[in-house]
Amino acid sequence: MLNEQINMSLKTYITRLSFIAFLLVSFLSLPNNALAQASELPTSEEAIANGEKLFKNNCAVCHQVQQKMIGPALKNVYERRELPWLLNFVKNSQKVIQGGDEYAVNLYNEYGKAVMPSFDYFADEEIKNILGYVKYQTENPPQEATADAGGAATEAGSGGGGGIPSEYLTLIIVGFVIVLILILVVLVLIVTVLTKFINQKEDIDERDKEFVNQKLNLNKLVRSNGFLFFVILIFTAVVAKTVIDGLYTVGVQQGYQPTQPIAFSHEIHAGQFEIECQYCHTGVMISKSANIPSANICMNCHTAIKTESKEIAKIYEAIDYDPETGEYGDNIKPIEWVRVHNLPDLAYFNHSQHVNVGEIECQTCHGPIEEMAVVKQWSTLTMGWCINCHRETKVNAKGNAYYDDLVKAHDGGDLKVVDIGGLECAKCHY
């Protein structure tokens, strides 16, 4: 779910361009299309978007378009095999392999006899959509697009303070200081010149002269009431500000980045391999807790991938798995992850309400998780932060009959979470 909206809008743009390009190319290269099915694959935006969704939810765990994972890279797969073969293989790969298809058997052996689950519930059209997406990806390698999307997500995640970015602010301040120093220098010069000028004049009396020539008595100044008052005022203000700021951060663990028992990297899994968040965090659409994945989910891939890694070995140890023999023992011990996001017990938060019903991106609260090698708490998770979002966020009421009455009551205006009681105590505290 890598910031799909931004991703999609970019993609739509690119798709439109490439669609035209593709039409041209395909028109020109028509005679070269040796295999018939390439033209059978859908090319409409809609189909490709649908294919992308299906691909990400079902295939992306083991396959990538550009590179090998658990299964082969799917680049040009529609050219390598014929469409009926592909359909059969996707629907029930074991059947094809057991049928003795040479290519399939070789493939099976090459990839360590990892069984591809059967997707017999897919309609032909859906598989074609996936292949359409694969084709689209093959022809438009998406490097730049992903990088951009990532960047966009970062900015969106940081909550967009509004106005001037901080580096500009520093520049402006430095500029101000320089200007002030210049003014000071000019003023001192003026004073010096004036003093000289007055001293040269002879028709002024002693008292005035004394006044003009008086030396700055630092000692006296320091002891003056005005100065003391000023110093104490500043001191008190600074202390008060520090204390108040300090108090506001009590219990706020923004940036909390504990070392985890296993060096799991979201950067690799969510960033590089674009594995759907839900694939591991199974509870996020259905439950209040997103769930830290159980080891059996890790083992879906890591029976085959990176089996030699020291970190993966920790998983094997926890579940007492022997990668040599592929057998499980009884000596299991739980993996004690350090909890990063700690809401107080008195606050009730439900992931499914936000992710499923509200269709909020994970990154909205968790930040650019796909760039984090070690997870840290991105947001403050304070009540003010929650409330602020509830004030600003529109209710995802479209197509949800539950909200019909509320939308009606608001005369079709913007329905923010605050308008449906999103700031009420008993929405989160009970």
Added chain:
Amino acid sequence: MSDQKTYWKGTEQLTNDPSFVKNAEKEFPEYLPINENKESNGSTSRRDFLKMMGFGVAAASLAACEAPVRKAIPYLNKPVDVDPGIPNYYASTYSEGGDYASIVVKTREGRPIKIEGNKNSSITQGGVNAQVEASVLSLYDQERLRGPLKEGKNTDWNTIDKEVTEQLQAISAEGGQIRIVSNTIYSPSTLKAIQQMADKYGNTEHVMYDAVSQHGMLEANDQMFGIKALPAYDFSKANTIVSFNADFLGTWFSPIEHTKQYSKTRKVSSEDKTMSRHYQFEANLSLTGSNADYRTPVKPSQEGLVVAALYNEVAKMTGNAPINTNKVEVANITNAAKDLVSNKGKSLVVAGSNDTDIQLLVNGINSMLNNYGTTIDLNQYSNARKGDDAAFINFVKEANAGNIKAVIFYNANPVYDTGMGEELKSALGKVSLSVSTSDRNDETAHLVKYVAPDHHFLESWNDAEPKKGQLSLAQPTISPLFKTRQAQDTFLTWTGNKQEYYNFLRKNWEDNHFSGQEPTFDIFWDKTLYNGVFTYNVESSDVSAQSVDLSATANRINKNYKPNNTGLEVAFYQKVSMGTGHHANNPWLQELPDPISKATWDNYATISQKMANDLGIKIFEGKTSLIKLTINGQSMEVPALVQPGQANDTIGLALGYGRKMAGKVANGVGFDVYPFLTQLNGTRSYVLTSGVSVDGTAGSYQLAQTQTHQTFMGRETIIQEALLEDYKKKGWERDFQPHIATSKGKVKPSKLTLWNGHKYNNHHWGLAIDLNSCTGCAACTIACQSENNIPVVGKEEVVMRRDMQWMRVDRYYSSDASPDDTNGLEKAAENPEVTFQPMMCQHCNNAPCETVCPVAATTHSSEGLNQMTYNRCVGTRYCANNCPYKVRRFNWFKYHDNTKFDKNLSMNNDLGKMVLNPDVTVRSRGVMEKCSMCVQRIQAGKLKAKKEKRPLEDKDVNTACASACPSDAIMFGDLNNQDSAISKYLKLEESNSEPIKEVNEERAYHVLEELRVAPNVWYMTKIRNKDKVNTKA
């Protein structure tokens, strides 16, 4: 009529005791023993202040440093059907000493946390009672045995299996007698497993007994119909119900089923203004008696003659031969007979007595009324009580004679609950092999050689056949917590059967109940398990009464009962909360106020007002006197409780208390009266008609009553009631309808408000409570306690009026005498009318609590809820002071992780904490709390609807109290939804989005309507099916 009526909560209010009046205005008594442990006078010294401040600074700076590292430990291999955060529900069965409920167990992350009723069951129909609701806490009882014991020391199962099997074989080889002693068992598979064991060893008998026996009824049915079973009653078909001492709504067999049936006959509406009429003749004021239209206090010594009198009246009217018994003068017999006869075939007479003769007469009356086949079914008879007193007495005799070589107590505690503890103790010394399967080292288990502890029922597989033809399954909802073993598995092991009980059970079902209903047995099994219940057809044959010579019965009745006994008498009873005492270590039940006496954590002698006057006993705020009670030469000092409605010269004593070895919570609470039980005609008798005396008082005693707490000061807008015949009249209106005079004439209080009013755009939650069908059973209180993590505070704190239950059931006595007529009231106090009123936060639209909170910790939601925010509350208690309903509860102490509240089992150890509902905060010291209308359930229901992208429906949300209620007296729903059941029930005006709803249901009213707080909880006027003449008499 009603405006003449006075309601009072206790005798001190009735007599307007000056100190009561003084205290009634205050919510808490003046004495606040916060600093009672300090030796000093309680004031804080300078040193203390510095110490506290130093600690405060240190604590604050420590807290600021860093939050503790919290671990998150996921499953290693997540079970496919368990998702953290999502509850799973499993259908199962509660069976305990013959009590039955088909239940649905809510589990979170594999822990059972709440029990709900199973609506699929034709017996309990989704209802539960307090004991069933509370049983989930017993699962996490620390007193449960962790593993098997041999002579009081820990051992392992192999040792036990080996040694017990060897000894059983040796005994069997010698031809020694073996006995298996249990309470009523109606699980066909368990009985089969026991039978297999009996077959293997020979000379083995299974002795069933019940702590509160119905042997007399079994005998009577056997003699008359040849069926040794309890009949299945159908109260819902009865227009006239007469009960002699049968507390069928509270503690008699199958109370949930009977409450469901009974409540159907008590529901009235403007479309159907009919209801049953209920006569009750009893000694103690029982839950059932308090719901009766006509109740007559009867001394235990008269009971047989009263039943005979009704028999003769009915016989006279139906043209049957009367029996010759002594005459007795009690009220309402003739009227009862008239009503019965005019509802022939649609009436029901029941008796709770264990005397076979009384049951024979009752059968005779029902026969004359043609009730067999309509309200009484002997084909699909009940298995709820099968205990045979004679067999048990015989067993003790034989054991004492040294004729029994081995005895296995299967989940029974006869040393405590038979009244034959002493005999049994000495007999056990003469038995060479004694085994108990008790879950704890109780009074019986600590006397036996081997304890082979059984699982809790929530950890076990089982089946049950509480009624012939109606089966249900029990399945484990958690892996066994300890190294216990299911007793049936133990029996199978000792029989040498290697099969697991689960497979044994399945085999049994496959052989007996699977007849190709589904393609395979597995599918059939899964479906049955899912539904929880299974019914098969029972051939109905005409049950005809065999002629029984009732003259012999009449003679025995003349001998055993007297019309005018002069001495004191005792009637033993069970409390709705405590029952036979099996659940005594459950603090929820200990602290549940008795529905009638409103006393917690105790048993006591209930005495009549007259007797109290004679003895000079005054009860004030639970402070009473101990009386010197002598029963059969044994004297003891017991607290007296003045109970309106108690038959004069009769003392009521509750069974189930005075446990010695049940555990920390139960031990030493109250006193044990089982040893006083006697026998009559070979069955155990639960009354004493001679040998009882009281010799004055002996010092004072403090009972923990919630009775006079939070009194409404007798304001008449609290309870509204009417007579059925008035209600039937066209254009009937409630008696009390306050109006407020304005410049535009008189208006309803709800029409007049200072506030702008809230806006409820989407939902508007409300409750409707039917006072007519509420029986006062308090299942809702425990359901609420279980759902909302409500702590148990202990007796001392209840005395201090710091009980925490969010939901209480107020019990009001009433009479027709005018408030000034003290004598009249006192006369009425002999036998008052009773009304129950469940009371919880009324979620007022103009809530007085909200306006006085200085920190806005209690606010109003856009769905009509009065929200309480614990983390914002600073504990000023202004809200509680300003609440007219007194439903707010203050956390005076930290009740969790506090050794001083170690009886609060659910919050003070890791085991007990497993029962907590993870969706509800455990409140800390210094904050106010109250009914939230189960807001966590509302939120969950809304989320479900949102996920499915559809409007919310009734089925999505229900409060814990409403779903538990066995009489469906509480209805919850969305008042903004015109299709919701509650909108229809209250007859809300259509398309009304106003926050303060106009209700067209004529019975609906608000408590304290004139205060204009506009609650979201409506009460339905209570209707009494009484004749007008009688009430004026």
